[in-house]
Amino acid sequence: MSAPLETAMPGALETTTRAASETAMPGALETTTRAASETAMPGALETTTRAASETATPGALETAMRGAGRPRLVPYVTGGITADWTRYLLACQAGGADAVELGLPFSDPMLDGVTIQRASDQALARGATVEKILTDLTSVRDQLTVPVVVMTYANLVVHAGATAFCRRLAAAGVTGLIVPDLPVDELGELEPAAARSGIDLVLLVAPSTPAARIRQICARSRGFVYAVSTMGPTGERDTLDGRAVVLAANARDAGGPPVLIGFGVSTPAQAARAAGAADGVVVASALVREVLDGATPERLRQVVAGFRAALDATRLRGTTSR
Amino acid sequence: MTVTNALSVAARTMMAEPLAGGRFGEFGGRYVPESLVAACAEVEEAFREAWSDASFRHRLERLRAVHAGRPTALTPAVNLSAELGVTVLLKREDLAHTGSHKINNVLGQALLAHRMGRRRLLAETGAGQHGVAAATAAALFGLDATVFMGERDIERQQLNVFRMTMLGAEIVPVRSGSRTLKDACNEAMRHWVTAAHDSYYCVGSVMGPHPYPWMVREFQRVIGEEARAQCAAELPTSVPTHVVACVGGGSNAAGTFAGFVDTDARLIGVEAAGGAAMTDGTAGIVHGYRSRVLQDEHGQVAEAHSIAAGLDYPGVGPEHAYLGDIRRARYVTVTDDEVVPALRRLARTEGILCALESAHAIAWVLRAAGTADLPTGSTVLITLSGRGDKDMPALMATATR
Numbered sequence: 001m002s003a004p005l006e007t008a009m010p011g012a013l014e015t016t017t018r019a020a021s022e023t024a025m026p027g028a029l030e031t032t033t034r035a036a037s038e039t040a041m042p043g044a045l046e047t048t049t050r051a052a053s054e055t056a057t058p059g060a061l062e063t064a065m066r067g068a069g070r071p072r073l074v075p076y077v078t079g080g081i082t083a084d085w086t087r088y089l090l091a092c093q094a095g096g097a098d099a100v101e102l103g104l105p106f107s108d109p110m111l112d113g114v115t116i117q118r119a120s121d122q123a124l125a126r127g128a129t130v131e132k133i134l135t136d137l138t139s140v141r142d143q144l145t146v147p148v149v150v151m152t153y154a155n156l157v158v159h160a161g162a163t164a165f166c167r168r169l170a171a172a173g174v175t176g177l178i179v180p181d182l183p184v185d186e187l188g189e190l191e192p193a194a195a196r197s198g199i200d201l202v203l204l205v206a207p208s209t210p211a212a213r214i215r216q217i218c219a220r221s222r223g224f225v226y227a228v229s230t231m232g233p234t235g236e237r238d239t240l241d242g243r244a245v246v247l248a249a250n251a252r253d254a255g256g257p258p259v260l261i262g263f264g265v266s267t268p269a270q271a272a273r274a275a276g277a278a279d280g281v282v283v284a285s286a287l288v289r290e291v292l293d294g295a296t297p298e299r300l301r302q303v304v305a306g307f308r309a310a311l312d313a314t315r316l317r318g319t320t321s322r
Numbered sequence: 323m324t325v326t327n328a329l330s331v332a333a334r335t336m337m338a339e340p341l342a343g344g345r346f347g348e349f350g351g352r353y354v355p356e357s358l359v360a361a362c363a364e365v366e367e368a369f370r371e372a373w374s375d376a377s378f379r380h381r382l383e384r385l386r387a388v389h390a391g392r393p394t395a396l397t398p399a400v401n402l403s404a405e406l407g408v409t410v411l412l413k414r415e416d417l418a419h420t421g422s423h424k425i426n427n428v429l430g431q432a433l434l435a436h437r438m439g440r441r442r443l444l445a446e447t448g449a450g451q452h453g454v455a456a457a458t459a460a461a462l463f464g465l466d467a468t469v470f471m472g473e474r475d476i477e478r479q480q481l482n483v484f485r486m487t488m489l490g491a492e493i494v495p496v497r498s499g500s501r502t503l504k505d506a507c508n509e510a511m512r513h514w515v516t517a518a519h520d521s522y523y524c525v526g527s528v529m530g531p532h533p534y535p536w537m538v539r540e541f542q543r544v545i546g547e548e549a550r551a552q553c554a555a556e557l558p559t560s561v562p563t564h565v566v567a568c569v570g571g572g573s574n575a576a577g578t579f580a581g582f583v584d585t586d587a588r589l590i591g592v593e594a595a596g597g598a599a600m601t602d603g604t605a606g607i608v609h610g611y612r613s614r615v616l617q618d619e620h621g622q623v624a625e626a627h628s629i630a631a632g633l634d635y636p637g638v639g640p641e642h643a644y645l646g647d648i649r650r651a652r653y654v655t656v657t658d659d660e661v662v663p664a665l666r667r668l669a670r671t672e673g674i675l676c677a678l679e680s681a682h683a684i685a686w687v688l689r690a691a692g693t694a695d696l697p698t699g700s701t702v703l704i705t706l707s708g709r710g711d712k713d714m715p716a717l718m719a720t721a722t723r
Contacts, residue, residue, distance in 0.1 A: 107622040108504065108608055110511050111355045117498055129620045154353050154607040159621030181353045181607065185343065206357040208518070217356075231357055232516040 058257070059200040061147045061176040061223035064099050065258040065279065071311040072224075072280025073271070074149065074260060075287050075304050076101040078119035079136070080128025082291070086140045091297035092287075093146050095304025100144075101178070101282060102137065104130050104152035111180045113235030115285040118292055130156060134172040141173040149176030149202060149223065157182075162189040166197035176200040176223040184217050191220070202226050205251050207243040214247075218256030225251050227278060229263045236266035236285045240273055248278035268310030275314050283307055336644060337539070337583045344532020344611075347647055349640035352531040354610045358511070361518035362610075366533040368438050373540065378433065385429045386544065389462065390419045392426075394545075396552035396703075401671040406691035407698040411556060413549045413705045415574060416676055422708030423545060423574045424455035428524060430541035432459035435522035442466040442521040446510040448475055448503030448570070449632035449679065450482025451708055452526030457491035459524075467491035468521075470510040472502040475631050482712050500625040503635045507609045527571025528639030531610030535639050539576040546581020549703055557701055561585045564696060567705040568592050568682040569600065569653065570633035572642045574707040579651060587703075589651035591642060592686045594661075597626030599638035600646050600653035606637075613640040629658040629716070630678035632708075660685040662720060665710065677708035678716070 058066065065072050075092040079085060079102050092100045105120035105128055112120065130152075137148065150169055157165045157179060169177060177199050182190060184203055194201040200223030205214050208231060218225050229244030230237065244261050251259040261274040262282030271281045283304075290303055336346055344350045344366075352362055372378040386392040394417045399410040415423035428445075435443060443460045445467065447453030453469040460467035469486055473495050476483055486493055494513075499505035507530075514523045525534040528542070554560045565582045567575035569591035579589045593600055599614045606615030608623055616624040616636035626636045645651035656664075661678055664685035669675050676684065683704045690696035710717075 107499065108508050110508055110609070111357075111515070113512070121498070124622065131620075155615070155617070155623065156621045158605060158607055158612070159617065180355050181610070183352065183354065183356050183359050185359075186351055186353055204356045206355070206359075208357055208360040210360065213359075228355075228357060231518065233512045 059175055059198060059223060061099060061149060061200040061202075062257050064147050065224045065260070070315045071275035072098040072258065072260060073304070073307055073311055074099045074101050074280065074282045075307070076103060076151070076282060076284035078103040078105060078116065078123055078288055078291070079133035080105065080123035080126055081119050083126070086136050087297040088291060088300050089148070090140060090143055091301040092304050093144060095301040096308030097146055097304060098280065099147040099149055099176070101149045101151050101284070102133070102174070104133060104150055104156060106153040106156055108155075109153060111233055113233040113285060115236070115289050115292065116234050119288045122292070130160070130168075134168060137172045137174070144173065147175040148173060149178060150174050151178040151180070154179050154181045157190060162193035163196070166190075166193045166199050169199055170197040174199065176202055178202045178204070178226060180204060184213070184220060187220075204228050205247060207231055207241070207247050209247075211250060214250050215254045218251055218254035221256055224257050224279070225259045226282065227251050227259050227261045229261050229265065229274070232263070234263055234285055236289065237264035240264060240270045244274060245277040248274075252278070268306050271307050272310040272314040275311050281311070336641065337580045340532070340536050340641075344536060346535070346641045346644035349611070349613045349643040350532060350535055351612050352610065353607045353612060354511070354531045355515065357515045358518065358531070361514065361523075362531045362533070364438070365522075368434055369533055369537050372434055372437055378437070382430055382433055385433065386426065390425045390429060391417065392544065393548045393552075394418050396549060396556060397672070397674075398556065399668070399672050402668065405671065406688070408687070408691050408696055409557070409701040410687065411553065411562065411701070411703045412672075412674070413545060413578065413703060415545060416674070416680065416706045416709035420451070420455045420458050421711060422451040422455070422677065423542060423577065423705070424452045424526065424708075425458065426544055426577065427526070427538050427541040427573060428452070428455040428459045431522070431524045431537070432463050432465065435465065435524065436463045438522060440465070440520060440522040442468060442517070443524045444468050444470070444510055444514055444517065444521050445524045446470045446503065446506040446526060448472070448506070448634055449630065449677070450475070450479040450486065450712060451632060453491065453493075454482050454485050454489070456524050456526075457486045457489035460491065461489050468494060468513070470494045470496055470506040470513070472496045472500070472506045474501040475503065475506070478716060479631055479712060481715070502625070503631070504608070504623065504626075511609065527573040528576045528641060529571045529609060529611060529637060535611060535641055538573050539580060539641060542573050542577025543580040545574060545577040545705060546579060548581075549578060549705070550581040553703060559701060561587050562701040562703040564588045564590060564700055564702040566590045566592060566683045566687060566702055568633065568679050568707060569638060569642060570594070570597065570635050570679065571637070572639035574705050576639055576641055578703075578705045579645065583650065589645070590686065591651055591653045592682045593653060593655045594626070594628035594630060594633040594682060595655040595657045597628045597633050597635055598653075598655045599636060600642060601655050603636070603638065608637050611637075611640050613643045614638055629661055630682065630713075632677070632679040633682065654686055656682050656685040656689065660689065662717065664688055665717070674706070675710040676706045677710045678713045680706045680708055
């Protein structure tokens with residue numbers, strides 16, 4: 001795993017990359033071996049991975065995160081939360097989303113607060129599975145013009161196998177993946193598997209992430225960099241954590257893909273403030289709460305449109321500069 | 323079970339220090355949100371530094387002696403041995419302060435937390451034994467203690483809940499998921515994200531992100547080391563032929579096995595049939611580590627069921643998954659129906675009321691004695707991980723004379 005990456009990123013990034021592969025070493029050998037045996041082509045894996053990294057062509061997600069010319073808005077929807085949950089996806093798009101984050105519910109969501117836990121429990125109780133959700137997604141694929149980014153936990157990836165999981169996502173039209181309990185040191189087989197399937201693997205930075213590690217994460221993140229605004233689980237908050245602004249600035253300075261602030265972005269005003277420091281925002285719990293409270297897709301569209309308007313006003317005031 | 327030389331060497335290496343990144347073979351690791359990576363790294367660094375500091379070790383040794391009552395006895399189960407035709411020795415962790423092996427780990431971690439300047443211990447608990455130990459150590463070190471406990475466990479372990487409050491701990495009932503230990507672990511981790519700057523997460527077993535599985539095993543190693551020396555004094559063969567311990571997360575077993583991994587003794591971990599991650603689990607990631615996990619066909623973590631709340635956990639320490647893979651240890655299951663009679667038989671033959679968790683180890687020995695698994699004439703060390711006071715209400719509910 002380390003060799004392809006070093007080949008792909010010479011020069012200034014070399015030190016960072018080397019540090020990354022050192023910390024990631026223990027799993028790397030085993031990972032490569034397993035991934036190779038999955039494809040049954042030991043040489044092919046490395047070649048493919050190197051090709052994917054070398055071209056470093058932004059995927060659909062990163063293009064969308066860069067290309068809109070306005071602060072980016074990524075709303076979150078829990079897959080399978082209701083029978084007609086895909087209507088919420090389309091409502092987010094209609095409300096002005098630049099991409100949609102789709103949560104695949106997991107029984108033990110280590111980083112989620114009460115709202116998203118409830119949503120996941122509700123979806124699982126309805127019998128939601130990865131397969132059913134992706135099948136639903138496929139059925140509305142033609143109506144979706146914005147990228148879909150999946151967010152889920154490591155066990156669902158490992159359970160399916162990284163290669164199979166990424167292929168399945170790609171087949172359903174997903175272009176990005178966020179796995180919050182896979183820090184950069186543990187990406188193992190997922191990073192090359194995602195690259196092979198054309199899935200942008202979005203990595204997270206947190207207020208506790210040291211500067212050198214922020215650079216390392218930004219260098220390996222694809223699509224966008226997810227800046228976790230606060231030290232805590234997901235959930236609505238009264239104010240946006242001031243550390244989010246500093247973190248987003250540091251992540252933007254690192255020069256990777258666009259930086260979006262997520263966690264605790266609860267109101268249009270907070271979104272506007274966050275967008276002043278970053279390239280955009282992810283809004284989750286505030287929307288999921290609406291859905292749990294019985295909001296219609298039209299109501300959700302209006303809420304998303306409210307965030308959209310606040311973000312656009314921010315741009316008009318000229319407070320986003322990059 | 324034949325252990326090849328190479329595997330024996332591998333096992334010896336494993337029970338010394340994990341590979342970089344906290345790996346035991348393919349298991350272990352640090353699968354936590356980025357927010358917690360720095361906190362885990364800080365604990366690892368502090369532990370490495372403390373563990374190589376003679377004064378830290380000396381202080382811990384003294385705490386174990388004057389506060390925990392170590393060394394605990396090695397009791398020959400004379401009557402049971404005569405009945406079974408095998409020599410049974412009991413390592414008496416039930417005699418340790420607070421009534422279980424949990425105190426060994428918690429004294430080590432509380433001493434570490436104190437050294438790191440933390441003011442509060444966070445802990446999760448199932449049966450309550452780890453919570454009681456954490457509350458005890460927190461009181462001793464002048465730290466606050468917050469213990470996360472599933473609502474269902476609170477209902478069935480009221481005595482330990484009360485003990486914790488007497489010791490000054492705050493109990494946080496966890497209402498999510500199955501309302502048991504696994505959900506208490508999730509909630510403790512979520513809370514740790516918000517509190518990592520001033521609180522220390524005191525993990526209760528050989529689980530969680532690196533360095534916890536390694537560190538907790540090191541703090542529990544005292545069980546195996548004491549037992550090894552005591553067996554040498556007690557047995558003509560010096561080392562028992564079999565070493566048996568119950569496995570939930572697996573800390574008493576890991577501590578016991580660590581003392582014998584370099585011998586010819588057969589290491590046997592006994593799981594609850596309804597919570598047997600080693601036997602029924604598949605590769606997975608939960609609570610920050612990669613190991614064997616009970617899960618459904620879609621990758622959702624399954625709920626475990628055991629009469630013993632301490633074994634009601636869908637994962638197992640990553641080092642056990644590794645020891646099982648290389649066949650250095652063997653993992654077996656017993657059912658709830660075997661456990662209660664085993665507890666009663668030990669009580670009546672030896673005058674010892676052990677915990678339901680520990681009775682799993684007894685139940686396997688009762689079943690295996692005289693078979694190829696445990697031939698007549700064998701010498702078997704059983705770790706009695708804890709005493710049974712906490713389980714008396716449950717036993718009263720099921721008692722038959």
